[in-house]
Amino acid sequence: MLHVRPAPGPAPRNLSRLSLSRTYAIRSSSVGGRTGLCLGHCCRCKPLSCKCKLGWSSQQPPDSRQHFRPCSSASEAVLTAQSDIRKLFVANEKIGVLLLNLGGPETLDDVQPFLFNLFADPDIIRLPRAFRFLQKPLAQFISVARAPKSKEGYASIGGGSPLRQITDAQGEALMEALCGKDIPAKVYVGMRYWHPFTEEAIEQIKRDGITKLVVLPLYPQFSISTSGSSLRLLESIFREDEYLVNMQHTVIPSWYQREGYIKAMATLIEKELFKFPKPQKVMIFFSAHGVPLAYVEEAGDPYKAEMEECVDLIMEELEKRGMPNPCTLAYQSRVGPVEWLKPYTDETIIALGQRGVQSLLAVPISFVSEHIETLEEIDVEYKELALQSGIKHWGRVPALGCEPTFISDLADAVIESLPYVGAMAVSNLEARQIIYVQVSTTHESCGTVQHIFCSCLIPGDMHRGRVKTCRSTSMYGLPTVQGLDSSFFLATDETTPLLAEHNCYQHHCIKGAGKPQIGRYAG
Numbered sequence: 362m363l364h365v366r367p368a369p370g371p372a373p374r375n376l377s378r379l380s381l382s383r384t385y386a387i388r389s390s391s392v393g394g395r396t397g398l399c400l401g402h403c404c405r406c407k408p409l410s411c412k413c414k415l416g417w418s419s420q421q422p423p424d425s426r427q428h429f430r431p432c433s434s435a436s437e438a439v440l441t442a443q444s445d446i447r448k449l450f451v452a453n454e455k456i457g458v459l460l461l462n463l464g465g466p467e468t469l470d471d472v473q474p475f476l477f478n479l480f481a482d483p484d485i486i487r488l489p490r491a492f493r494f495l496q497k498p499l500a501q502f503i504s505v506a507r508a509p510k511s512k513e514g515y516a517s518i519g520g521g522s523p524l525r526q527i528t529d530a531q532g533e534a535l536m537e538a539l540c541g542k543d544i545p546a547k548v549y550v551g552m553r554y555w556h557p558f559t560e561e562a563i564e565q566i567k568r569d570g571i572t573k574l575v576v577l578p579l580y581p582q583f584s585i586s587t588s589g590s591s592l593r594l595l596e597s598i599f600r601e602d603e604y605l606v607n608m609q610h611t612v613i614p615s616w617y618q619r620e621g622y623i624k625a626m627a628t629l630i631e632k633e634l635f636k637f638p639k640p641q642k643v644m645i646f647f648s649a650h651g652v653p654l655a656y657v658e659e660a661g662d663p664y665k666a667e668m669e670e671c672v673d674l675i676m677e678e679l680e681k682r683g684m685p686n687p688c689t690l691a692y693q694s695r696v697g698p699v700e701w702l703k704p705y706t707d708e709t710i711i712a713l714g715q716r717g718v719q720s721l722l723a724v725p726i727s728f729v730s731e732h733i734e735t736l737e738e739i740d741v742e743y744k745e746l747a748l749q750s751g752i753k754h755w756g757r758v759p760a761l762g763c764e765p766t767f768i769s770d771l772a773d774a775v776i777e778s779l780p781y782v783g784a785m786a787v788s789n790l791e792a793r794q795i796i797y798v799q800v801s802t803t804h805e806s807c808g809t810v811q812h813i814f815c816s817c818l819i820p821g822d823m824h825r826g827r828v829k830t831c832r833s834t835s836m837y838g839l840p841t842v843q844g845l846d847s848s849f850f851l852a853t854d855e856t857t858p859l860l861a862e863h864n865c866y867q868h869h870c871i872k873g874a875g876k877p878q879i880g881r882y883a884g
C-alpha cells in the first residue's frame with residue numbers, strides 16, 4: 362500500500378512541540394587507546410576578534426586544555442533564558458559536542474572491512490542470543506559477498522564515501538555556530554563503522570579534558586540501527602572508564618521535530634519545486650532509508666513513527682508557505698532476504714508512474730549528508746526507474762549538509778540540552794531495566810494527545826520476547842519538555858509501578874504493558 366497523502370495535507374497539529382528536544386544520558390564505560398579526532402578550535406577565538414562572550418582565550422596554546430579558559434565575566438551575560446544557560450554551563454567548563462555518524466569507506470579497499478564492521482554490529486544483523494557466536498563469521502561472509510556490488514557503487518561516486526568530509530565540515534560549522542551564540546565548545550566526530558571511530562573521538566575528548574559532553578547523533582530520526590547502535594557502543598565505552606563515569610553528559614537522540622530543521626528542509630524543497638515547469642503539480646517523494654520490518658513491529662523501533670511525523674511536519678510547513686503539494690513516503694536501500702519497511706521506493710516509483718504522476722521530486726529524509734544512497738541509488742537508479750515508469754520530470758532535493766539554518770538549529774539543540782548535562786547520576790541507574798515507552802502529554806484544555814518522545818535505548822537483546830523478561834540495563838529517557846522539571850523518566854520494570862499521576866502526563870508502553878497508564882516522571 363502506498364503511503365500517499367493527497368493535497369491539502371494532514372490535520373492541523375500543535376506546532377508548539379517543534380521546540381521540544383529530547384535528551385538522554387548514557388552510562389559510563391572504558392575505551393581502547395587510539396588516536397582521536399577533534400575539529401580544532403573555536404574559529405572566532407582569535408585575538409581581538411573573539412565573539413564568544415564567555416568563550417575560550419584568544420590565545421591558542423599548545424596545551425589544548427587551556428583553550429577552554431573562560432575569557433570574560435558573568436556580568437557580560439544578559440538575563441535571558443539562554444544567557445542564564447551560558448552562565449551556568451559555560452563558565453569554567455570545557456564543553457564538548459560529540460557528533461555520531463555512520464562513517465563510510467574512503468577508498469575502494471576500505472569497502473569490505475567497512476561492510477564487515479557494519480554487519481558485525483548486532484544492531485544491524487540481529488541474531489538470537491544463542492546464535493551470537495555466528496555474528497562475526499556471518500559478517501565476514503556477507504561483507505565479502507556484498508563487497509563487489511558495493512565497490513561498484515562507491516566507484517561510481519568517485520571511489521569512496523563523502524561522509525567523513527561532510528561530517529567534518531558540519532562539525533566545523535556547528536562549532537562556529539556555537540561560538541557565534543557565545544557557547545565555546547569543541548566538536549568531535551565519532552563514526553560507527555569507519556574512521557574516525559567513536560573510540561578515537563572519545564580518546565580525544567579525554568585528552569582535551571572535556572567536562573560536559575553533549576552527544577548528538579546526526580540522524581534526525583531515531584532508529585535502533587543507527588543512533589541506537591552508536592549510543593549502545595558509547596554506553597559500553599563509558600561503562601568502566603573512571604574519567605567518563607565522572608564526565609557529565611547528555612544525549613539528544615532525535616531532533617526531526619525541531620523547527621529549524623523542518624524549516625530548512627522545507628526551504629530546500631521549495632527551491633527545487635520551482636525548478637519544475639508546474640511546481641504545484643509536483644509529487645513530493647520522501648525516500649527514507651529502510652529498516653527491517655521486525656525492528657518496528659517486534660523491537661519497538663520508533664523510526665517509522667518518527668519518519669511519518671517528520672514528513673507531516675515538513676508538509677505542514679510547506680502548506681503554510683502556500684505549497685499544498687501531494688506527497689508520498691517510501692523506504693529505500695533494503696538489504697538481505699527479510700521484509701523491510703514498506704512501501705519500497707522502487708515499487709512506489711513504478712506505481713506512481715502507472716498512476717500518471719508526471720513530476721516527482723525526491724527528498725532524502727533520513728540522513729543529512731550526501732552519501733552513496735543519494736548520489737548513486739536516488740540520482741542514478743531511481744531516476745532511471747522513474748523515467749522508464751513514465752515520469753516526465755524528475756528532481757532531487759540536496760541533503761542539508763552545512764545549510765546555515767540547519768546548523769544554527771543544531772547549535773540551538775546543543776544549547777538547549779546543556780541544562781540537562783550531568784543531571785543524571787550514574788549511580789542511580791544501576792540495576793535498572795529499561796523498556797520502550799512512548800511518552801505523551803494530554804492537553805487539559807482540548808484533550809489533544811501529543812507525542813513527546815519515545816525512549817529507545819536498548820541493548821538489542823532486550824527487544825526479544827516480552828518486555829517484562831528483558832534483562833538489559835540501558836537507556837533512560839529524559840524529556841526536556843517545557844513545564845516539566847528535569848527529573849527523569851525511567852521506564853523500567855521496577856519503576857513502572859512507581860509511576861503515578863503527575864499533572865497531565867501519560868506514558869504508554871509500546872510493548873508489553875497493554876493499556877496506556879497515567880504516569881509520572883520519576884526523579
Ligand SMILES: C=CC1=C(C)c2cc3[nH]c(cc4nc(cc5[nH]c(cc1n2)c(C)c5CCC(=O)O)C(CCC(=O)O)=C4C)c(C)c3C=C
Nearest residue numbers: 465466485511522584586587650651652696727728732733
Ligand atoms: C537513517 C539512515 C540509515 C538506516 C536506518 C540504516 C539502516 C541499515 N543499513 C543497512 C545496510 C547498509 N547501509 C549502508 C550504507 C549506509 N547506510 C546509511 C544510513 C542508514 N542505514 C548511510 C548513510 C549509508 C552510506 C554511507 C556512505 O558510505 O555513504 C551499506 C553500505 C552501502 C551498500 O553496500 O549498500 C549497507 C550494506 C542495514 C542492514 C540497515 C538496517 C538494519
Ligand SMILES: [Fe+2]
Nearest residue numbers: 463650651694
Ligand atoms: Fe544503511
